[in-house]
Amino acid sequence: MTALFIDGGAGTTGLEIRERLANRPEFSIITLSEEDRKDRKAREEALNQADIVILCLPDDAAKEAVSMVKNPKTRIVDASTAHRTAKDWVYGLPELTKGQKERIQSARFVANPGCYPSGFLSLVRPLTETALISDQQLLTVHAVSGYSGGGRKMIEAYESGTKPSAFKGYGLSLKHKHIPEMQHHAGLTMPPIFSPAVSPCYRGMLVHVPLSAGLFSQKVTLEDIHHILAAHHQDSATIRVKPLSESQDMTQIEIEHCANSDRMELFVFGNESTGQILLVAALDNLGKGAAGAAVQNINLMSGCPETSGLRL
Numbered sequence: 001m002t003a004l005f006i007d008g009g010a011g012t013t014g015l016e017i018r019e020r021l022a023n024r025p026e027f028s029i030i031t032l033s034e035e036d037r038k039d040r041k042a043r044e045e046a047l048n049q050a051d052i053v054i055l056c057l058p059d060d061a062a063k064e065a066v067s068m069v070k071n072p073k074t075r076i077v078d079a080s081t082a083h084r085t086a087k088d089w090v091y092g093l094p095e096l097t098k099g100q101k102e103r104i105q106s107a108r109f110v111a112n113p114g115c116y117p118s119g120f121l122s123l124v125r126p127l128t129e130t131a132l133i134s135d136q137q138l139l140t141v142h143a144v145s146g147y148s149g150g151g152r153k154m155i156e157a158y159e160s161g162t163k164p165s166a167f168k169g170y171g172l173s174l175k176h177k178h179i180p181e182m183q184h185h186a187g188l189t190m191p192p193i194f195s196p197a198v199s200p201c202y203r204g205m206l207v208h209v210p211l212s213a214g215l216f217s218q219k220v221t222l223e224d225i226h227h228i229l230a231a232h233h234q235d236s237a238t239i240r241v242k243p244l245s246e247s248q249d250m251t252q253i254e255i256e257h258c259a260n261s262d263r264m265e266l267f268v269f270g271n272e273s274t275g276q277i278l279l280v281a282a283l284d285n286l287g288k289g290a291a292g293a294a295v296q297n298i299n300l301m302s303g304c305p306e307t308s309g310l311r312l
């Protein structure tokens with residue numbers, strides 16, 4: 001049996017992970033009482049007892065937790081932003097590239113991907129990897145998240161009525177914390193322009209990457225792009241590239257398209273006459289964007305079937 005400890009287990013992501021691990025006889029979960037959950041000594045003990053620790057903490061607390069792990073056998077999945085471009089950490093997106101799943105299986109330190117980068121990289125990495133998009137290109141990404149993406153504080157703000165519960169854009173200084181991991185794992189020389197927004201619904205996410213024909217290194221059709229995405233993700237347990245015929249019949253897509261699931265759906269939209277393309281990823285910020293991805297990684301690290309406990 002694999003012993004797990006979720007540090008920050010009472011928070012939004014921690015609770016979602018716990019739900020997905022309920023009724024899993026392969027795992028025992030070390031749980032701290034309400035008084036002890038922020039107690040350094042109690043946490044230190046739990047961090048060093050567990051086979052796998054899952055950090056669902058703010059970045060600084062996650063870094064501190066890593067420094068508290070002294071047991072060389074303890075493996076870590078960090079859900080925070082702290083280690084996503086760090087040397088010695090494996091990026092926990094099994095679908096990133098060939099061999100990534102195997103790297104996660106044997107890793108000691110796994111950085112769970114950010115919610116927005118999970119969508120962006122699933123769309124873009126297949127295109128940069130095949131050099132259809134040069135690493136020199138400046139890409140743009142627009143996205144919208146459910147408000148649970150902001151954790152307990154944002155949930156309380158939306159639900160207490162102290163903030164207007166309207167759709168709003170943010171990240172206006174173009175320094176969002178997810179930009180470095182998008183750039184790094186897409187292999188781009190320039191950071192993408194990222195404009196996120198938050199919507200007054202609890203969970204769900206859309207990530208849009210608009211592209212123009214001139215941005216590609218060769219002439220491409222929508223079929224070509226679809227083919228590359230479909231080939232890249234053909235063995236994925238959680239990512240589905242939707243058929244072009246389906247995208248062509250759609251006139252709209254809702255933020256809640258994949259809400260309450262751990263899957264991600266990718267769409268290729270476009271207007272062939274103008275050479276304009278719109279790639280869209282639909283996911284749940286708390287599913288494939290956080291807790292679903294963490295459980296997928298824990299399954300891989302502990303030798304369980306990759307999708308056990310996931311909602312697909």
Ligand SMILES: NC(=O)C1=CN([C@@H]2O[C@H](COP(=O)(O)OP(=O)(O)OC[C@H]3O[C@@H](n4cnc5c(N)ncnc54)[C@H](OP(=O)(O)O)[C@@H]3O)[C@@H](O)[C@H]2O)C=CC1
Pocket residue numbers: 007008009010011012013014037038055056057058059061079080081113114115148149150151152153285286289290
């Ligand atoms: N929500 C989402 O969609 C996603 C979140 N993440 C990441 O997951 C991590 C957790 O986020 P989320 O669950 O949303 O945040 P929450 O604020 O909902 O939860 C964080 C939890 O950590 C606890 N905590 C804070 N500091 C400490 C500490 N020093 N020791 C022990 N516990 C502590 C908090 O307790 P208290 O509330 O009492 O302060 C809370 O229970 C963050 O790094 C976030 O960026 C990643 C992907 C998506």
Ligand SMILES: CC(=O)N[C@@H](CCC(=O)OP(=O)(O)O)C(=O)O
Pocket residue numbers: 079080081113114115116145146147148149150151154177178196197198
């Ligand atoms: C709506 C909202 O505020 N979303 C958060 C991102 C979610 C998150 O916590 O990001 P990590 O995956 O990096 O931990 C934000 O933009 O900061």
